[in-house]
Amino acid sequence: MNTFEHDVLIIGGGGAGLRAAIQVARDHPASSVAVVSKVYPMRSHTVSAEGGAAAVISESDSLDDHAYDTISGSDWLADQDAVEVLVENAPKEMLQLEHWGCPWSREPDGRVAVRPFGGMKLERTWFAADKTGFHLLHTLFQTSLRYDTITRYDEWFVTGLIVSEGRCQGVTAIEVRTGKMRSIGARSVILCTGGGGRVYPFTTNGNIKTGDGMALAYRAGVPLKDMEFVQYHPTGLPGTGILITEAARGEGGILVNNEGRRYLADYDLGQPLDINDPAHPQKRTMELGPRDRLSQAFIHERTAGRTFEGPDGDYVQLDIRHLGERTIDRKIPMVRELAVRYVGIDPVSEPIPVRTVVHYMMGGIDTDTSGATSLPGLFAAGECACVSVNGANRLGSNSLTEILVFGARAADSAAEYAENVAPPEVKLLGDSAAAEQARLEQTLLRPDGGGETVNGIRTAMRETLEEGVGIFRDRTRLERTCTVIADLKRRYDKLALVDTSQTFNTELIAALELGAMLDVAEAIAHSALARTESRGSHQRTDHPERDNDIFLKHSLAYQGESTPHIAYKDVTITRWPPGERVYGSA
Amino acid sequence: MPDQVLEVFRYLPDSEAESRFDKYEVTYRDNWVVLDALNHIKEHLDPTLSFRWSCRMGVCGSCGMMVNGEPALTCETFVRDYDTETIKIEPLTHFPVVRDLVINMDDFMEKLPTVSPWLIRDQDDDPGEGEYRQTPAQVAHYKRFSMCINCMLCYSACPVYGLDATFIGPAALALAERYNLDSRDEGHADRADVVTAHEGIWECTYVGACTEVCPKDVDPAGAIQMLKLSYALDWAKGFVMPKGAES
Amino acid sequence: MTKELHRPLPRSWWLRKATYFQFMIRELTSLAVLAYTGLMIWALLSSSSDAADFPEFFDFLTGPLSVWLHMIVLALALFHTGTWIALTPKVLVLWRDDERVEPDVIAGANATLFLVISGAVWWLVMG
Numbered sequence: 001m002n003t004f005e006h007d008v009l010i011i012g013g014g015g016a017g018l019r020a021a022i023q024v025a026r027d028h029p030a031s032s033v034a035v036v037s038k039v040y041p042m043r044s045h046t047v048s049a050e051g052g053a054a055a056v057i058s059e060s061d062s063l064d065d066h067a068y069d070t071i072s073g074s075d076w077l078a079d080q081d082a083v084e085v086l087v088e089n090a091p092k093e094m095l096q097l098e099h100w101g102c103p104w105s106r107e108p109d110g111r112v113a114v115r116p117f118g119g120m121k122l123e124r125t126w127f128a129a130d131k132t133g134f135h136l137l138h139t140l141f142q143t144s145l146r147y148d149t150i151t152r153y154d155e156w157f158v159t160g161l162i163v164s165e166g167r168c169q170g171v172t173a174i175e176v177r178t179g180k181m182r183s184i185g186a187r188s189v190i191l192c193t194g195g196g197g198r199v200y201p202f203t204t205n206g207n208i209k210t211g212d213g214m215a216l217a218y219r220a221g222v223p224l225k226d227m228e229f230v231q232y233h234p235t236g237l238p239g240t241g242i243l244i245t246e247a248a249r250g251e252g253g254i255l256v257n258n259e260g261r262r263y264l265a266d267y268d269l270g271q272p273l274d275i276n277d278p279a280h281p282q283k284r285t286m287e288l289g290p291r292d293r294l295s296q297a298f299i300h301e302r303t304a305g306r307t308f309e310g311p312d313g314d315y316v317q318l319d320i321r322h323l324g325e326r327t328i329d330r331k332i333p334m335v336r337e338l339a340v341r342y343v344g345i346d347p348v349s350e351p352i353p354v355r356t357v358v359h360y361m362m363g364g365i366d367t368d369t370s371g372a373t374s375l376p377g378l379f380a381a382g383e384c385a386c387v388s389v390n391g392a393n394r395l396g397s398n399s400l401t402e403i404l405v406f407g408a409r410a411a412d413s414a415a416e417y418a419e420n421v422a423p424p425e426v427k428l429l430g431d432s433a434a435a436e437q438a439r440l441e442q443t444l445l446r447p448d449g450g451g452e453t454v455n456g457i458r459t460a461m462r463e464t465l466e467e468g469v470g471i472f473r474d475r476t477r478l479e480r481t482c483t484v485i486a487d488l489k490r491r492y493d494k495l496a497l498v499d500t501s502q503t504f505n506t507e508l509i510a511a512l513e514l515g516a517m518l519d520v521a522e523a524i525a526h527s528a529l530a531r532t533e534s535r536g537s538h539q540r541t542d543h544p545e546r547d548n549d550i551f552l553k554h555s556l557a558y559q560g561e562s563t564p565h566i567a568y569k570d571v572t573i574t575r576w577p578p579g580e581r582v583y584g585s586a
Numbered sequence: 587m588p589d590q591v592l593e594v595f596r597y598l599p600d601s602e603a604e605s606r607f608d609k610y611e612v613t614y615r616d617n618w619v620v621l622d623a624l625n626h627i628k629e630h631l632d633p634t635l636s637f638r639w640s641c642r643m644g645v646c647g648s649c650g651m652m653v654n655g656e657p658a659l660t661c662e663t664f665v666r667d668y669d670t671e672t673i674k675i676e677p678l679t680h681f682p683v684v685r686d687l688v689i690n691m692d693d694f695m696e697k698l699p700t701v702s703p704w705l706i707r708d709q710d711d712d713p714g715e716g717e718y719r720q721t722p723a724q725v726a727h728y729k730r731f732s733m734c735i736n737c738m739l740c741y742s743a744c745p746v747y748g749l750d751a752t753f754i755g756p757a758a759l760a761l762a763e764r765y766n767l768d769s770r771d772e773g774h775a776d777r778a779d780v781v782t783a784h785e786g787i788w789e790c791t792y793v794g795a796c797t798e799v800c801p802k803d804v805d806p807a808g809a810i811q812m813l814k815l816s817y818a819l820d821w822a823k824g825f826v827m828p829k830g831a832e833s
Numbered sequence: 834m835t836k837e838l839h840r841p842l843p844r845s846w847w848l849r850k851a852t853y854f855q856f857m858i859r860e861l862t863s864l865a866v867l868a869y870t871g872l873m874i875w876a877l878l879s880s881s882s883d884a885a886d887f888p889e890f891f892d893f894l895t896g897p898l899s900v901w902l903h904m905i906v907l908a909l910a911l912f913h914t915g916t917w918i919a920l921t922p923k924v925l926v927l928w929r930d931d932e933r934v935e936p937d938v939i940a941g942a943n944a945t946l947f948l949v950i951s952g953a954v955w956w957l958v959m960g
Contacts, residue, residue, distance in 0.1 A: 039638075039648070040695070042646070042735070042736045043638075043641075043646040043647065043648045044646075045641065047641065047645050047646050048641045048643060048645050048646065092713055092714060095713035095714070095716065096713045098713070098717045098718065099710065099711065099713045099718065100704070101704060101768060101770065103729060103732055103768075104717070105722075106720055106721060106722050107722075108721065108722060109721070110720050110724075111719065112717050131645070131733075134645050134735070135732065138732070142703045142704050142761075143704050143705075145698065145699040145704065146704050154695070177690075178835075206640035206642065206646060207640045207642070208640045240642065240643070242642070242643045243643075338643065341644075342617070342643075343617075453633070455630065497633070498633045498634060499634040501598060501600040501601065501634070502600055502835070503599050503600050503684060503685045503835045504684050504685040504686075505636070506635075506636040506637070507633045599835035599836050600835055603836075605838055655849070679842075680842070682837035682838060683837060683838035683840070684837055690837055722930075722931045725931070726928065726931040726933070727926075727928065745842070745846055745847070745856075748842040748846065749842055749846075791860070793852065793853065793856045794852060794856070795852045795853065798852055805923075807923065808924075811923040811924045812923070812924055812926065814924070815924045
């Protein structure tokens with residue numbers, strides 16, 4: 001049998017996908033729901049998130065404060081109605097996770113504990129030591145096992161959306177173990193496929209973060225929004241790019257340059273308190289500033305020759321020695337494990353070398369606050385989507401919250417939508433799978449090699465992205481990157497695989513992922529070229545100022561014949577008119 | 587940069603009936619893990635080599651393989667720590683091989699739900715009423731057993747599982763204990779049937795190899811022995827005070 | 834679907850790793866303990882009856898072969914006891930607030946208890 005059918009089909013088995021699946025199974029039990037994932041759900045990249053998930057919980061905190069921190073953190077590009085949805089629903093999502101068994105770290109009296117995080121005025125980041133994503137994902141996965149109405153297609157790689165009669169009616173997917181092309185029909189599809197950090201050469205992201213879902217939507221005519229906004233996390237390990245959580249700074253860690261100076265004091269992020277001051281670390285100040293500003297500071301320090309030189313590039317030092325072994329082992333034990341294992345440094349006695357590293361995509365598939373895209377029947381949630389709650393820069397610990405809130409919302413929307421449409425025709429499903437198989441046989445799987453290799457094209461793509469669409473951009477280099485990407489796409493069309501076998505062909509999967517990455521890269525580069533201002537994580541040396549007159553808008557990248565077409569749409573402003581982002585004072 | 591030969595297990599069922607070993611010579615950097623060497627082979631020497639990996643930081647559990655005969659997480663195992671002339675890489679033992687270094691883990695995926703690895707309560711409180719209180723000490727009681735990344739190294743090390751694949755196995759049982767010990771859970775009795783079945787804890791003869799190879803220090807052997815004690819006590823209580831035994 | 838490869842465990846699996854070998858020895862020692870227990874019960878029963886062959890049996894028990902046998906069984910029993918004591922921290926998990934009592938402390942306490950009880954039995958029997 002080559003075709004299957006469900007009411008709600010979820011692509012991606014990470015935090016957003018599993019949350020959506022549970023939502024359908026629990027609240028819409030009459031609906032047939034399935035999760036398709038190219039990896040077993042426990043391998044989804046949610047697993048590597050470390051620091052925590054933000055939600056208002058203390059008496060002295062407020063939803064408005066969380067909203068304001070998020071909106072100012074986004075450099076006013078976040079849609080404020082979406083942010084209000086995020087902050088309102090955050091506490092109940094965290095409590096639901098707790099009720100499902102998530103081992104949140106606790107206060108002595110048994111209440112959930114919260115920690116400070118970058119750009120947040122008050123402590124509101126819920127955490128499970130520093131393996132929050134791991135515990136969140138496993139809690140969701142294990143809870144999902146209770147619902148035997150959730151069907152799973154583990155290690156099935158989705159190659160395309162089935163679109164007919166103006167709506168999405170399912171997907172074509174390769175069952176990786178057998179190599180067979182299948183169709184899965186659905187009345188509604190939710191993309192929860194994550195971001196695409198692997199388009200860059202140095203990233204915290206795992207191998208699977210290749211923007212597959214973004215490309216699927218893009219090719220179906222759905223625009224990708226705000227793709228130029230790529231977050232560089234300030235503290236990754238040199239060489240591997242492995243993430244050292246912001247929580248290390250939340251607990252009081254400091255960043256120093258090769259002069260031993262807490263250099264962030266020179267970047268309009270306030271003045272440092274002494275590390276022994278009980279008020280350290282001060283919120284929204286210095287090391288607890290927003291990620292875009294911290295990463296930009298690193299580049300300036302490097303240009304000025306104040307970073308350390310190492311075999312894996314320049315770095316600065318993250319010093320957590322003053323926290324003491326007990327705090328480190330209790331609150332951020334994985335930071336210690338990772339530092340010891342991968343750079344041979346015990347942070348109890350030595351500072352950790354860190355540098356900026358690509359971490360997250362604020363941009364993604366354009367959706368509204370219910371998770372709907374412009375294509376009827378197609379929804380999206382999580383990092384692959386752009387609602388937008390994160391705007392031009394995301395605050396740490398908002399993403400784990402986002403995947404839960406919008407995963408659940410997209411599920412409700414999709415289930416309701418599915419109730420009002422007819423199921424796909426069997427013939428459509430059969431024809432789609434056959435056509436897709438034929439397409440692969442005429443391209444990647446054809447016997448005559450074109451001389452190109454997956455690795456060759458992929459390496460070139462990564463180089464040009466880092467060169468032209470890094471932390472600081474300018475027109476010349478952006479144009480060059482756009483040209484290189486266009487050339488790489490032509491080379492990709494000539495790619496024929498060495499491995500044409502059927503059983504678990506990972507060269508084929510890597511090639512399909514590369515195709516997705518090239519689409520994502522194209523959207524990023526062209527969107528960045530078109531935005532002639534600087535805002536948040538998009539910094540143009542040739543247009544260094546923020547321009548709210550022209551650019552208080554989201555960019556929308558639509559796939560074109562040869563290059564994407566960039567359009568714009570207004571940012572939704574409700575109660576917080578654009579202002580200055582001020583850090584360094586409480 | 588030094589050289590290293592990797593002898594890698596290959597199984598290409600579409601074209602070959604038998605498995606074989608391929609030798610690859612790799613020049614490696616001092617900070618390379620075995621996974622880096624495998625990726626180098628795939629990217630530069632042989633794109634047909636298939637293996638699973640993702641996070642490369644020891645949390646996703648994808649990259650378990652046999653390295654020089656021992657189950658290892660290849661993203662946490664450094665090439666420099668092996669001083670044999672050749673490093674032998676094979677798929678995890680005790681699992682059927684799909685292709686090359688990729689094993690079939692359906693068995694584990696089917697067993698996992700049977701131990702009811704979720705919070706069981708007689709009455710689910712409304713989350714709106716706030717969190718279930720749980721002190722740091724109470725969290726500590728089950729924390730260790732919650733650290734399992736499902737990498738399957740323990741199943742590879744367990745000779746009981748190797749001899750009898752019906753054994754539920756270390757990771758699944760450790761997860762049962764994680765929930766049994768969670769102060770918020772009330773499902774100890776609900777898990778009894780599966781956990782104390784013949785294929786459950788009583789098939790474990792405490793070889794202890796699972797705990798030895800576990801890369802996350804979960805100590806599944808300890809979890810199983812604790813389960814034996816707790817369910818044995820339940821059984822004894824059932825004799826002494828049949829009505830009030832189940833708690 | 835193409836064939837999956839099955840790699841059955843060889844008969845010699847327990848020779849492959851030190852852990853497996855020690856496990857087998859441990860299991861075999863329980864046989865020795867069992868056998869000796871059987872011998873003791875038999876001796877007890879024999880000594881209380883009017884069996885004619887008891888003096889012969891008693892001679893055997895005090896002879897050199899028997900002494901060697903007893904020493905070997907004692908060594909195996911001590912090894913067996915050692916592995917049991919090492920197991921106790923796995924089942925007896927004690928907590929001081931949110932920190933676990935060190936496994937060595939539990940094992941040490943059990944070892945001490947074993948020595949004290951053995952000493953008491955020795956004193957009762959010999960003293």
